[in-house]
Amino acid sequence: MDMERVNSMGFGEFVDVFGNIIEKCPLVAAAVWSQRPFSNLEDLESHFFAFIDALPRSGQEGILRCHPDLAGRDLQQGTLTAESQREQSQAGLTSLDADDRLRLQRLNAQYRERFGFPFVLAARLSDRDAVPRELARRLHCQPESELRTALGEVKKIGHLRLVDLLGAHPARVEPPRGWRSECQ
Numbered sequence: 001m002d003m004e005r006v007n008s009m010g011f012g013e014f015v016d017v018f019g020n021i022i023e024k025c026p027l028v029a030a031a032v033w034s035q036r037p038f039s040n041l042e043d044l045e046s047h048f049f050a051f052i053d054a055l056p057r058s059g060q061e062g063i064l065r066c067h068p069d070l071a072g073r074d075l076q077q078g079t080l081t082a083e084s085q086r087e088q089s090q091a092g093l094t095s096l097d098a099d100d101r102l103r104l105q106r107l108n109a110q111y112r113e114r115f116g117f118p119f120v121l122a123a124r125l126s127d128r129d130a131v132p133r134e135l136a137r138r139l140h141c142q143p144e145s146e147l148r149t150a151l152g153e154v155k156k157i158g159h160l161r162l163v164d165l166l167g168a169h170p171a172r173v174e175p176p177r178g179w180r181s182e183c184q
């Protein structure tokens with residue numbers, strides 16, 4: 001799909017196509033539509049990300065809370081969005097054995113208890129061994145930096161989803177501008 005096609009979309013079609021760039025948050029696409037025309041993928045995604053950055057903390061936490069746990073209940077029940085299902089599957093999270101699944105579920109619960117929102121990570125840039133390791137590491141980060149790290153992961157997920165839709169050049173796997181974890 002090229003940008004001319006994107007720029008020609010009416011509101012309804014745009015939200016249908018881009019409504020899940022930010023997981024279960026079609027409002028972001030709805031707001032971005034009014035910023036058209038877009039010159040390229042970077043321009044388009046910058047509007048998605050600027051919307052997130054401009055939200056108050058409650059809105060940013062709300063966006064994080066719309067994400068399903070990695071290897072969590074939605075995966076078990078088959079209720080993930082198509083995008084999330086594919087991402088979790090690519091990371092090998094759909095084929096964990098019972099012990100590994102339980103370990104991840106316990107870590108997810110600890111993380112949610114500490115920060116008040118779910119652990120978010122771009123699963124396609126990770127794998128079944130790295131996910132619990134990264135979760136355990138981030139559990140010890142400070143809440144302020146962890147919020148920024150988690151929003152950076154939301155942006156990585158959104159970037160990869162946009163690349164899928166627009167058939168653009170290979171995804172930047174190390175995106176610039178502070179998308180890295182702030183807590184080492």
Ligand SMILES: NC(=O)N[C@H]1NC(=O)NC1=O
Nearest residue numbers: 068084087120121122123
């Ligand atoms: N919790 C979490 O990170 N979920 C997201 N990550 C990802 O790659 N897809 C998701 O749904």
